[in-house]
Amino acid sequence: MLLPPLKRPPDDASEIERELYEKITQCVRCGVCLHTCPTYRELIEEASSPRGRIALIRALYEGEGDISPELHKFLYGCLECRACETACPNNVVFHNIIEWGKERLAEKDLIPRSGRYFKKLFLRRFFRRAKSLDRLMAFLRFYRWSGLRALVRLTRFLKLLPWHLYDLEDLMPRSLGRHRPVRKKWTYTLKPEGEVRGRILFFSGCIADHWLQGANHATVNLLLNAGFEVIVPASQQCCGALHVHLGETEIGHELARENVDAFAEVDPGGEALIISNAAGCGAVLKGYGEMLKHEPEYAERAASFSARVRDISELLASLDGALPPLRPLQKRVTWDDPCHLIHGQQIKDQPRQLIRRIPDVEFVELPECDWCCGSAGVYNLTNYQMSMSLLERKLENLKQTGAEILVTANPGCLLQLRAGVRYAKLDVEVLHIVELLNQHLIV
Amino acid sequence: MVHTLIGSLPEGNTALYCFCGPNGPGDVMESGNKTISENAQRELESIFGDDLVSSPEEMTVHGYDAANLIFRPDLVAYVRDRDQVAAALKLANRELFPVVPRGAGVGFSGGALPVRGGLVLNFTRMNRILAIDTENLTADVEPGVVTGDLHSEVEKHDLFYPPDPASSDYCTIGGNIAENAGGPRAFKYGVTEHFVLGLEAITPTGEVINAGGRTIKNVAGYNLLKLLIGSEGTLGVVTKAILRLIPKPKTERTTRLFFPDNDSAARCVAAIIAARVVPATLEFVDEASLGAVRDNLGAEIDPAHKAMLLVKVDGHPAAVEDEAREVAEIARSLGCSEVSVSSGPEEEDDIWRLRNNLSPSVGKLANTKLNEDVVVPRSRIPDLMRAAAGIADRRRLLIVNFGHSGDGNIHVNFMYDRFDADERSRVEQGVRELMEEVVRLEGAVSGEHGIGVMKQDFLGLQYDGPTLEVMRTIKRSLDPNNILNPGKILPEEEA
Numbered sequence: 001m002l003l004p005p006l007k008r009p010p011d012d013a014s015e016i017e018r019e020l021y022e023k024i025t026q027c028v029r030c031g032v033c034l035h036t037c038p039t040y041r042e043l044i045e046e047a048s049s050p051r052g053r054i055a056l057i058r059a060l061y062e063g064e065g066d067i068s069p070e071l072h073k074f075l076y077g078c079l080e081c082r083a084c085e086t087a088c089p090n091n092v093v094f095h096n097i098i099e100w101g102k103e104r105l106a107e108k109d110l111i112p113r114s115g116r117y118f119k120k121l122f123l124r125r126f127f128r129r130a131k132s133l134d135r136l137m138a139f140l141r142f143y144r145w146s147g148l149r150a151l152v153r154l155t156r157f158l159k160l161l162p163w164h165l166y167d168l169e170d171l172m173p174r175s176l177g178r179h180r181p182v183r184k185k186w187t188y189t190l191k192p193e194g195e196v197r198g199r200i201l202f203f204s205g206c207i208a209d210h211w212l213q214g215a216n217h218a219t220v221n222l223l224l225n226a227g228f229e230v231i232v233p234a235s236q237q238c239c240g241a242l243h244v245h246l247g248e249t250e251i252g253h254e255l256a257r258e259n260v261d262a263f264a265e266v267d268p269g270g271e272a273l274i275i276s277n278a279a280g281c282g283a284v285l286k287g288y289g290e291m292l293k294h295e296p297e298y299a300e301r302a303a304s305f306s307a308r309v310r311d312i313s314e315l316l317a318s319l320d321g322a323l324p325p326l327r328p329l330q331k332r333v334t335w336d337d338p339c340h341l342i343h344g345q346q347i348k349d350q351p352r353q354l355i356r357r358i359p360d361v362e363f364v365e366l367p368e369c370d371w372c373c374g375s376a377g378v379y380n381l382t383n384y385q386m387s388m389s390l391l392e393r394k395l396e397n398l399k400q401t402g403a404e405i406l407v408t409a410n411p412g413c414l415l416q417l418r419a420g421v422r423y424a425k426l427d428v429e430v431l432h433i434v435e436l437l438n439q440h441l442i443v
Numbered sequence: 444m445v446h447t448l449i450g451s452l453p454e455g456n457t458a459l460y461c462f463c464g465p466n467g468p469g470d471v472m473e474s475g476n477k478t479i480s481e482n483a484q485r486e487l488e489s490i491f492g493d494d495l496v497s498s499p500e501e502m503t504v505h506g507y508d509a510a511n512l513i514f515r516p517d518l519v520a521y522v523r524d525r526d527q528v529a530a531a532l533k534l535a536n537r538e539l540f541p542v543v544p545r546g547a548g549v550g551f552s553g554g555a556l557p558v559r560g561g562l563v564l565n566f567t568r569m570n571r572i573l574a575i576d577t578e579n580l581t582a583d584v585e586p587g588v589v590t591g592d593l594h595s596e597v598e599k600h601d602l603f604y605p606p607d608p609a610s611s612d613y614c615t616i617g618g619n620i621a622e623n624a625g626g627p628r629a630f631k632y633g634v635t636e637h638f639v640l641g642l643e644a645i646t647p648t649g650e651v652i653n654a655g656g657r658t659i660k661n662v663a664g665y666n667l668l669k670l671l672i673g674s675e676g677t678l679g680v681v682t683k684a685i686l687r688l689i690p691k692p693k694t695e696r697t698t699r700l701f702f703p704d705n706d707s708a709a710r711c712v713a714a715i716i717a718a719r720v721v722p723a724t725l726e727f728v729d730e731a732s733l734g735a736v737r738d739n740l741g742a743e744i745d746p747a748h749k750a751m752l753l754v755k756v757d758g759h760p761a762a763v764e765d766e767a768r769e770v771a772e773i774a775r776s777l778g779c780s781e782v783s784v785s786s787g788p789e790e791e792d793d794i795w796r797l798r799n800n801l802s803p804s805v806g807k808l809a810n811t812k813l814n815e816d817v818v819v820p821r822s823r824i825p826d827l828m829r830a831a832a833g834i835a836d837r838r839r840l841l842i843v844n845f846g847h848s849g850d851g852n853i854h855v856n857f858m859y860d861r862f863d864a865d866e867r868s869r870v871e872q873g874v875r876e877l878m879e880e881v882v883r884l885e886g887a888v889s890g891e892h893g894i895g896v897m898k899q900d901f902l903g904l905q906y907d908g909p910t911l912e913v914m915r916t917i918k919r920s921l922d923p924n925n926i927l928n929p930g931k932i933l934p935e936e937e938a
Contacts, residue, residue: 008862028812030509031549034613035591044567046548052504059503066499074500089802 020100026092027054033084038372039077047074050084057101072110075101079379080245081339081372102247123248127238137210181209182216183232190230197227199272201263205281206238208411218438219277219312226322235262239281245377256288260305270304277312279410283344285309317350326440328359334366334403338410342370351433358440367397375416391420405429407436478560479517483538490530494521505563510553510897516563525682533649535926543928544676546618549610552895554675558930566617580688586617586681603691605632617681623673625891627724630849636672641685647922657685675893676928678921695757696767699794700774701748701781705729708750709825711777712848720766725849726753732805732843739804805843809858817881818852818890830880831855838873852890878904899934
């Protein structure tokens with residue numbers, strides 16, 4: 001028996017929908033993705049598996065079958081860790097499909113009310129404009145240090161609110177950043193000592209630029225030490241990852257356009273490499289070309305932009321001998337692959353090579369290192385329970401290694417893992433890879 | 444009712460007839476004809492509680508397996524224990540609705556598809572390893588245990604469960620038993636049936652039975668084990684299995700051999716076996732597949748290499764050493780152009796990387812792959828390869844071959860464009876020719892995927908009328924109402 005011929009997309013489908021349908025029908029439902037999908041493995045539920053989600057979106061696309069409120073649960077239950085993309089023998093571009101599905105649900109108003117408020121508040125406001133986020137962060141700093149937090153905790157006021165806000169608030173890092181974001185601090189070109197080997201445009205990130213300033217400072221310092229000039233484009237915005245992951249594709253595209261413009265402002269020739277130290281941002285930045293390819297005004301520039309994006313590990317590992325020597329470290333170190341580094345950008349060996357460059361380090365592999373830690377952008381806000389199960393699983397694996405330092409490379413993962421280590425009272429330091437390297441530079 | 448179309452179709456182009464209505468795949472079950480009455484549904488709710496699901500989303504995702512056809516069920520139940528299965532089957536016989544057992548849903552022949560609607564029993568949550576007996580070397584498992592999980596669990600005790608279908612990481616033992624799954628290690632160790640000692644199963648009429656037992660020797664009564672294993676969920680539903688384990692081989696070593704043409708590689712397989720070497724796996728990759736890998740991975744493979752064999756030997760270190768050397772010598776004498784032997788686990792991974800890249804690479808050759816898992820006696824592999832090449836030539840088709848040549852199970856993949864009606868019909872003719880050739884070579888039309896709905900047209904090539912009639916008699920006597928997984932294996936079972 002032969003397989004039936006493929007259905008063709010409807011005649012009135014747009015170019016984007018046609019492409020999407022091709023991507024959807026690329027899935028032959030072989031099931032290779034099942035065991036790599038954290039949500040399938042946790043729930044043992046076909047509808048929470050990659051091929052299940054694709055089948056649901058296909059039914060949505062083809063208008064077959066009814067839609068129940070469960071559809072939201074299955075689609076928004078996806079972490080978008082993209083582990084299925086690494087596993088897929090047929091090269092199905094899963095994230096495009098799930099993002100389309102989430103967008104349709106949002107359009108059809110099939111999202112619960114709390115989700116709608118969340119989107120309105122965060123995606124369309126704080127993460128839409130870097131300045132709004134600056135203000136929110138200033139408020140949170142005030143909240144933390146003024147004693148207001150103590151009061152709120154004492155009165156358990158947050159327990160009254162939805163989305164586990166009480167527990168989530170605890171995920172906030174201890175230090176909320178005492179400095180100005182590097183985007184505001186370094187508005188001039190930073191020069192290395194000695195010979196200049198090239199110019200770097202640094203994508204500083206939104207949350208990271210407030211809460212993980214150590215990583216941003218370390219990144220800039222490493223780049224300078226490797227002989228690069230560094231520019232931090234002042235008008236850059238959030239990368240848009242959170243938006244496209246939550247079905248706000250249009251805002252994602254707006255941010256992509258604004259970022260392409262912001263980087264062109266300081267580098268009109270479009271020659272310098274663009275460096276990100278956040279795996280999630282990097283994966284999306286590398287996708288701008290694909291995202292904007294139907295917009296004549298931006299297509300070419302976005303493609304050139306994406307082609308110049310590198311993750312910091314990718315760049316540093318490719319520089320032979322450019323980094324100054326590193327001080328030895330007599331500790332057991334392990335590495336947790338951020339999903340959007342290993343699955344989103346297929347960067348696996350480089351960070352491991354960099355860690356091993358530190359003399360005397362005892363490097364051990366973390367079991368299930370390519371599994372999501374549950375942070376997944378704002379997943380720990382939207383799907384708290386699943387996020388915490390995955391975090392527990394991660395911490396169990398971490399305990400097995402006996403590592404003293406856990407290294408990773410994405411703001412979300414860092415916040416989640418630091419909170420996890422704190423809850424579980426583990427004596428493990430959680431560092432961004434640039435922090436680890438920077439600490440051991442012999443300068 | 445629309446579902447009954449299948450199985451009672453005119454000869455010939457059944458696929459196009461069944462599945463390609465105006466709306467293409469998926470519309471067969473869209474008729475809205477419920478097979479389960481409201482009354483029966485209420486009773487099922489009392490049997491399964493919250494584990495009975497009915498949302499349109501759950502129906503969609505239980506409407507497919509890896510055969511890439513769609514038939515939505517009416518209800519799905521996540522099974523927790525055997526009594527639920529027995530109760531559901533008794534009810535189904537009273538109310539006359541189909542019941543289809545399902546593991547992970549990753550079979551290639553459509554075994555888990557509810558082609559006539561009804562109730563799907565999902566076993567993936569009945570997944571406990573009940574016991575590993577290190578004294579008698581057995582494991583008691585529930586059917587939803589993932590095969591790969593069993594592998595790693597028994598290997599902690601230095602034990603070994605050899606059957607290793609390519610889907611081990613995600614398929615279930617229950618599905619393996621239903622399809623009598625094989626895998627690369629079948630050549631040396633055998634297939635699933637060689638490692639099942641006993642089964643607890645529910646008959647189609649809802650009785651709990653026990654087949655086999657806990658011992659290797661057991662000739663008490665009819666061999667119900669062999670009847671159930673490979674019956675594709677049509678004769679019984681397995682609820683517990685007692686599996687045989689063996690000590691884990693101490694070492695393994697893979698030799699990679701490149702050949703200047705398909706033929707010398709195929710002859711090398713025969714020569715290795717004739718020399719009484721028994722590799723754990725013997726994987727064959729033909730010229731077209733190797734070319735696809737080369738395109739995908741870049742210039743890693745010398746263009747002069749046209750075919751590849753991967754020969755893994757395992758066992759006692761000294762024997763492994765010897766056998767690997769012997770394999771290399773045989774290969775060289777047959778014109779092998781490059782030999783490399785792994786020296787440790789890392790090199791082992793490196794050597795297998797090419798093989799593991801095969802499926803994705805081959806997948807890029809066309810939008811559709813039809814994988815025919817035919818099997819012939821090992822010595823006839825060169826004939827099979829020549830026949831496949833002849834078909835590709837005559838019918839202007841792209842055919843790539845790879846597979847477990849040690850046991851004669853070659854996967855002949857037809858790569859084609861599903862939008863191209865002319866190419867589709869040429870594939871259809873090519874497949875039939877291949878099957879006829881396989882039968883002529885004294886092989887079997889399916890080595891490990893099963894008949895299901897995908898290969899019903901070819902069962903009649905392999906077995907004559909009286910043989911098929913015995914199969915039908917067995918099915919009818921065990922399942923008089925044709926409740927359990929109807930529409931599978933036997934083309935006209937109700938005609």
